[in-house]
Amino acid sequence: MSAKELASRLAHDVGKYVSRTARNLPEGQVPEVLIGMLIRDLYAIDGSRSASAAFEELAGPLEQLEGDARIGECRKMLVEIDGLEHEVRVGEDGALRRAAELALEIDGRLRAISRELSGAAP
């Protein structure tokens, strides 16, 4: 798989889904249904894998992308999201907000990499 294909896949399989609920969290108390959906986005993509595991499965083998600092930043943010799992699962508001913030950052970075490699960056 080329770097361009891999970046596109990372943006689609990780960035898009990790931010699916995060992008739509309302102000105020987060409804239970959205907490459940956020938990699936962060810790049970495809029903089982965490977003960090999905990321490593895709990003791990390709050295071309490892030189991009944003990949390391995404990795760190996913580790932080993993560290918030208990608090997110019990619906602790600060953890929900922080996890959502990280998810949006990850999506933004992965999409930027994909755009640059596809030649679509401004």
Add this chain to the structure above:
Amino acid sequence: MRKLLVIEDGNEYEEFARLFLSDSFEIRAAHSAAEALALLAEAPADGLLVDLRFDRSVESDLVGDIEETAERLFAGERTSAIRYLRDNQGTLALAALREAGYDQPAVFVHDFTPRRLANLRRLYGDVRAVPSFDAGSIRQALEEEG
């Protein structure tokens, strides 16, 4: 109420649509082009919300001839052909719907390059794209006049 047909290999789009769009749309979901065609034959839809990659689909559900794709694009290599068909299954499913005469607006949640989006529009008519699962933007894309 307007009718939306979601086409995807999993249930993430459907779950999203039921939560964020069901106040404006009656939602149905298909998990293959064949199922989408069957549902559209039963009842029309006003819009399509289509996933691009169908990584979880079984080979028999994929639109596209694996052997022909392998010969044409991958020197007979079947694994690459299956990956290609899965990676592009949303657009291939849309092609099947267009061929059957269904011309509803189709919204992809994907950050297409402008060139690729223009090409999709040339091939498949009313194609719209939203780069992320932003409920407001998806709603707007589905509701705007063509």
